[in-house]
Amino acid sequence: MTEHSAAVDVAHPPEAMLRAVNPALRLALKTPLGALPGDFMVVDFTGRKSGKQYSTPVSAHQLDGDLYVVLEAQWKYNF
Template sequence: MADQAIEVGHPPDAVLRVVNSVLRRVLPTPLGAPIGEFMLVGFTGRKTGKRYSTPVSAHRLDGDLYVVLEAPWKVNFRDGADATVSYRGKTSTMRGVLIAERSTVADVVQRLASSYGAKKAQRMMGLKFPGGRVPTSEEWGEAVDRLGIAAIKLTAKA
């Protein structure tokens, strides 16, 4: 819909396949150190037990590391789950917890987008802002519901 302030805006699937293939190889190595905008999140599927390794944008907020996504695999972190995270050339085991509560997600993504500015936020979040500006908290809340946007907070495993 043209009147929405936020839409999904991922690159074409063919581009994602190539970029993700390269990132899967590079991020866990020292060559991944300068690629701070991305991280590799490894996790086990709740139902399948299959191991997945997914390149995602790395978001820092208040010293914490987040994944922002609308992808269905977010449910693997619903009750918390261990994840292998390769970020800035280092790999560690972290605990990921899904944040799906509308107001909390809207606050996280609005603060991230504001810190990046509209142009970078669109690239980092895989979203489009047709108005060319950072959406308001209310617009983020609507998009959280409509697009299923959530966040996964990653913390050091104790």
């Protein structure tokens, strides 16, 4: 049997850091100058229960020409 390693390692930044950085990152990515180093993008979605609109910066990954966003958050169930 062959073992495969994960294509992406999961790393969890501290929650306090995300609360501080995400608003600035979200704003920067939505401007014409929003091209930042790395593969970041903003995912806009509507909460499945609340109906509230959300915008969340995420890290995107390309694999074999396809674009993926790796999620561990509960809001992934909105898609």
